[in-house]
Amino acid sequence: MNSQELFNGMINALIELDKDEVLNLVAKALADNVRPMDILNGGITVGLQQIGELFSEGEVFLPELLLAADIAMGVMKDLSDRFGVGDQIEKRGRCIFATVEGDVHDIGKSLVCMIFSASGYEVLDAGVDVPSQKIIDMIKEEKPDVVGLSSLLSTTMQAQREFIEAAKEAGLRDSFKIMVGGAPVSREWAEKIGADGYAEDASSAVVEVDKLLEQRV
Amino acid sequence: MDGTRGILGIDAGGTFTDLAFLANGKIVEARVKVPTRHDDLAATIGEGIDLILREVDAWRIGDVHLASTLATNATVENKTVPSGLILIGYDEEDIKKAVDRNLFGPAEVESVPGGHDEKGNEKEPLDEAKVIESSDALLEKNVEGIAISGYFSVRNPTHEIRAKELLKLRHPNISITCGHELASELDAFKRAATAAINAGLIPIIIKLLEAVKNVMHGLGINASLSVVKGDGSLVSAEWAESHPVETVVSGPAASAMGARFLAGVKKSERPSWIVDIGGTTTDIICLDKHGNPVLKNEGASIGGHEILVKTIDIRTFGLGGDSRIVRTKDGSLKIGPRRVIPLAVAASEEPSVVNMLREIETSPSGREPVIVFPGKGKCSGMPAEERIMKKLAKGPATLEYLAHGEKIGVVHSIGQIIDKMDERGAAVIAAFTPTDALTVLRRLDKWDNQASSIGAGILASSHANAAEAEAFCLDVCEAVSRNIAWEVFRKALCDDGLISKNSEYDSHLKIGLRSRELETGPGITLHLNGNMIGVGAPAWAFMERAASMLSEKAALPEDAPVGGAVGAAVGTFFMRHVLLITPLVKTGGFRVHLPNGIKDFDDLEKAASDSVNFMIPWLKSMAAEAGGTAPEIEWTRKDEVAIISGGARSIHLWTRIMFNVEDGGA
Numbered sequence: 088m089n090s091q092e093l094f095n096g097m098i099n100a101l102i103e104l105d106k107d108e109v110l111n112l113v114a115k116a117l118a119d120n121v122r123p124m125d126i127l128n129g130g131i132t133v134g135l136q137q138i139g140e141l142f143s144e145g146e147v148f149l150p151e152l153l154l155a156a157d158i159a160m161g162v163m164k165d166l167s168d169r170f171g172v173g174d175q176i177e178k179r180g181r182c183i184f185a186t187v188e189g190d191v192h193d194i195g196k197s198l199v200c201m202i203f204s205a206s207g208y209e210v211l212d213a214g215v216d217v218p219s220q221k222i223i224d225m226i227k228e229e230k231p232d233v234v235g236l237s238s239l240l241s242t243t244m245q246a247q248r249e250f251i252e253a254a255k256e257a258g259l260r261d262s263f264k265i266m267v268g269g270a271p272v273s274r275e276w277a278e279k280i281g282a283d284g285y286a287e288d289a290s291s292a293v294v295e296v297d298k299l300l301e302q303r304v
Numbered sequence: 305m306d307g308t309r310g311i312l313g314i315d316a317g318g319t320f321t322d323l324a325f326l327a328n329g330k331i332v333e334a335r336v337k338v339p340t341r342h343d344d345l346a347a348t349i350g351e352g353i354d355l356i357l358r359e360v361d362a363w364r365i366g367d368v369h370l371a372s373t374l375a376t377n378a379t380v381e382n383k384t385v386p387s388g389l390i391l392i393g394y395d396e397e398d399i400k401k402a403v404d405r406n407l408f409g410p411a412e413v414e415s416v417p418g419g420h421d422e423k424g425n426e427k428e429p430l431d432e433a434k435v436i437e438s439s440d441a442l443l444e445k446n447v448e449g450i451a452i453s454g455y456f457s458v459r460n461p462t463h464e465i466r467a468k469e470l471l472k473l474r475h476p477n478i479s480i481t482c483g484h485e486l487a488s489e490l491d492a493f494k495r496a497a498t499a500a501i502n503a504g505l506i507p508i509i510i511k512l513l514e515a516v517k518n519v520m521h522g523l524g525i526n527a528s529l530s531v532v533k534g535d536g537s538l539v540s541a542e543w544a545e546s547h548p549v550e551t552v553v554s555g556p557a558a559s560a561m562g563a564r565f566l567a568g569v570k571k572s573e574r575p576s577w578i579v580d581i582g583g584t585t586t587d588i589i590c591l592d593k594h595g596n597p598v599l600k601n602e603g604a605s606i607g608g609h610e611i612l613v614k615t616i617d618i619r620t621f622g623l624g625g626d627s628r629i630v631r632t633k634d635g636s637l638k639i640g641p642r643r644v645i646p647l648a649v650a651a652s653e654e655p656s657v658v659n660m661l662r663e664i665e666t667s668p669s670g671r672e673p674v675i676v677f678p679g680k681g682k683c684s685g686m687p688a689e690e691r692i693m694k695k696l697a698k699g700p701a702t703l704e705y706l707a708h709g710e711k712i713g714v715v716h717s718i719g720q721i722i723d724k725m726d727e728r729g730a731a732v733i734a735a736f737t738p739t740d741a742l743t744v745l746r747r748l749d750k751w752d753n754q755a756s757s758i759g760a761g762i763l764a765s766s767h768a769n770a771a772e773a774e775a776f777c778l779d780v781c782e783a784v785s786r787n788i789a790w791e792v793f794r795k796a797l798c799d800d801g802l803i804s805k806n807s808e809y810d811s812h813l814k815i816g817l818r819s820r821e822l823e824t825g826p827g828i829t830l831h832l833n834g835n836m837i838g839v840g841a842p843a844w845a846f847m848e849r850a851a852s853m854l855s856e857k858a859a860l861p862e863d864a865p866v867g868g869a870v871g872a873a874v875g876t877f878f879m880r881h882v883l884l885i886t887p888l889v890k891t892g893g894f895r896v897h898l899p900n901g902i903k904d905f906d907d908l909e910k911a912a913s914d915s916v917n918f919m920i921p922w923l924k925s926m927a928a929e930a931g932g933t934a935p936e937i938e939w940t941r942k943d944e945v946a947i948i949s950g951g952a953r954s955i956h957l958w959t960r961i962m963f964n965v966e967d968g969g970a
Binding site: 189219220227241242243244245246248249250252253255256257258260270271272273275276279280 | 398422949
């Protein structure tokens, strides 16, 4: 098998949630002297993106997506431990994700964290019920490229608007891109409060952030 | 000459100070232009008034309206006087970083606990003892004015207001500026910098205005003095003395309003697009249908200082009569952004230019008509540059001559080396420009057209005859007009929010602009809904065509050279204020962010009507302070909502009440 065939195999195995087959193909690729970085970029990340798209289309469900992300993270960690790939990979960007103040919903935000990690982003999870000021302090410390805010309730959505105002007042607004998401959130809302991006789910969030960071360069 | 009184408009600009006297239905009766003396603006103004008084009796001058670059220049040149800045509720680390970045210029900074959050709630109580202590410490450092800026003071200004009260009692003779009085936008650091610059400008503007009043008095003029602000409105001298930072970019604002007036545009018609074509750059300013400049809220960058006051929205791009024209590798023409000496001008000063151009014309490697003159700037120390400067010391030369005897690397990059030297002033480039194209076509006959014609021939093709060179010059004029039309149309689309600044629709627009010259065009006609008004020396040559590309006619007003002074004279008082109402999610209800603090309501309608009732007398007293004699107030309300939950519901973001105060007495 050439390396592209190995990658295709990994993508299919990941979609089928066949962890053993994924690991088997990764081992084969390593034995064939395929570079660990290429395994991640050509196989694992692509597979995860595809299953993310299937999730968006309603073809697979949340537990399956989580399982795939878990397998991908496992491979990534393994390659990283054994080959120091983690240091070699040029991270696609640094992100802070938080669920806004007054809102304790964790699953959506954690899923986004996971998919972003698995897609090659450096992810900082600020947790749930996070006040704007705490995120601002974190931004000063961590200098992220992207800040993603989740809110699951129409009553806590206003905190997204207030965070953007706090970032403007702190003079930090232009130093990063702001993504907003959550069940009630819409693109219209995102545009009106002055966010840079919006996505309906975790994998389209990756696509949106990719686009935002491309514009930046 | 009859006996009516009139208005004297003065525009004290960077190079010239223009004066115009308008009376009898605002007819320009007298106008003069004198060179500006930066060390003594008042004396310059006195000189100008003296000349006006040769044509107009002193008693006829009833009002004097002044636009000046004083605030802009003092800010750019860091000539503001030492001021103190008290920051309330700012993070100490952030203050340190801002001071390190020189964000507050020469201001001495003190920090006081207090401030608010994004909702307008108090973050920490104001430490009043520390306010007093800080002000004493600042005065010991001999500051001449104090600025106060509170965190989120635009959502709740009570700490700034209280600190100002305390300082007034403690130091009654010192000027005090509050951030929320100048800016309504979020950005605590820019607001603080704006307040600090304002405090540092106050003694300077007071000095100027007092000197101008003395000059007027000395010349027997008994008139009230008003000042033009950067948003184009006119305010009393007293208001300007406490808000000098608001007068930055008043010059371009006055010019735009002057151009519109001189073009005879009536009120309440359509917007006006003022295109000011200079030697190096072109400015586009849009005036709304009332004739007031379109403003931008995000402030202006003046000499590296970010100033958060409302100013006119001005778009400047590198295209002018003296823009360098080059042929790019793909054969298309590139005009600007670099300014050079037109070949016609160079040849009139240095006759050998014509012969050098002939050499380029016959040289096999000559593709660009460029003559290099020695400059006054210093050499970078690069050996090749030293040799070039030695050659230039003998007089102007061609690129080929300068490259002669150099290594192959220098020969290939000679153009780039000369460009860099030109940037530093170590060399001066003469090249083909739109001015040359006009000279070849004999539309401009200030200079001999020989040098320009040879230049056109070289750029047109290697063996162009006279007819081909002329055709090339027509192409150049068409391209200049098209670039102007394109920039105006693009700005119109951007302003309407239809395209973003870096949008990809540019190629479609360019096709649209060309459709009339192509026989089988794509059938697109662009139509700008607005008056196009051209000012600046080369406007007559390009504006008519630029306007026709947008299905408009261009107005080219007479007296445009003193447009700034005319604009100052016809300026009137106006004021805009936006009131914000935000929803309170946790407790329910609505919060009004008033100019004196916050007020909460259960009901939005009640919140809106009570705020209007509060704001009208408040705005009237502000207007009276600012020089409005009979202010009339109009307001509109906008409730911003967004559809959420997949279209199932909508959510209220905020309500804005926009107040427009105009002077009914004017």
